[in-house]
Amino acid sequence: MGKIIGIDLGTTNSCVAVMENGEPVVIQNSEGGRTTPSIVGFTAKGDRIVGLPAKNQMVTNPKNTIYSIKRLIGHRYSELATELKRLPYKVVDHGEDVRVEI
């Protein structure tokens, strides 16, 4: 039987744990942190970076760094007017939900 993993995909941070002998144990990321920022950035070079490095370059790359994407889930474009004003990345209408354009 394989291992059981639990993932908490939060709006700002995410956390992963694995069941070991009936107890959940949090897995550290490559920087040694027990939680990881839920941020993904697409650099000019075409790389995709996630987590803390993505957060570090957010300011230099606002249009192509996606954060708090969970706030958009389950909403129609018309419902997100105030939210979209605060988001630096482009969000487009997609009928019953929305999409992000980078």
Add this chain to the structure above:
Amino acid sequence: MKETQDEKIRQENEVKPEAADPQCNRGGSSVSAAEKKPAGESSAGQPEKTPSVNDVQQDDSAAEKEEKKEKDKIRDAEEKIALLEKDNAELKDQLLRRAADFDNYRKRMLKEKEETYEYANTNLLQDLLESLDDFNRTADAASTAKDVKSIADGVKMVNNKLVTMLESKYNLVAYGTAGDSFNPDEHQAIGSVQGPVAEPVLKEVYLRGYKLKDRVIRHAKVMVMMPSEAPADVKTDSTDSKNDAAVTDKDSVAEPRK
């Protein structure tokens, strides 16, 4: 008749090496039991044979042999089942014990780790005490000294001593100077400007970054200079990069996020 006896004994012997040591007695006893049965059968058969006719004798013994064979097979199977059940129970027991052992081990490790964590700083603190003493002396001297320069020199000396100790003994590495290439793993951008550069570089470092060996313990807080969007003239001295009104983002429409 001899052949079947040998066959049975061979079967018994096969079970023996597979089973663990405590099982040996069983195997041994089953072998002796198997040996006994055919012997018993032949001895039981003997008194019956003498009065009957030869043909009937052979039929009877053949049928009995078949029956015996079946019974033996069943008995072997039952013994095997018993053996396996015993193995199963033992393995389950071992499994439970292992699980308990692991649990205890883990608790012990956690406790030790916590303790280590609390007292790990002991060495570092002891080494820092020296620098603390230096600073105390500097503060005392500064309250009575009239020569500002000597105090400034003194502070510099204490700083150097502290940094040297941290770098050599504790593998502390300071990094981050203007002009370095921007690396999101090491630098945290707190602002960005456009400039005549080919790739993102650090324009200014507000807070130095520190690494312990190779792991970043504090990201450097920096101002990043991003390449201006004008495609040509990266090397010119012209300062009109900031006047670029035509700064548009790459509208490369990536695949819609699913």
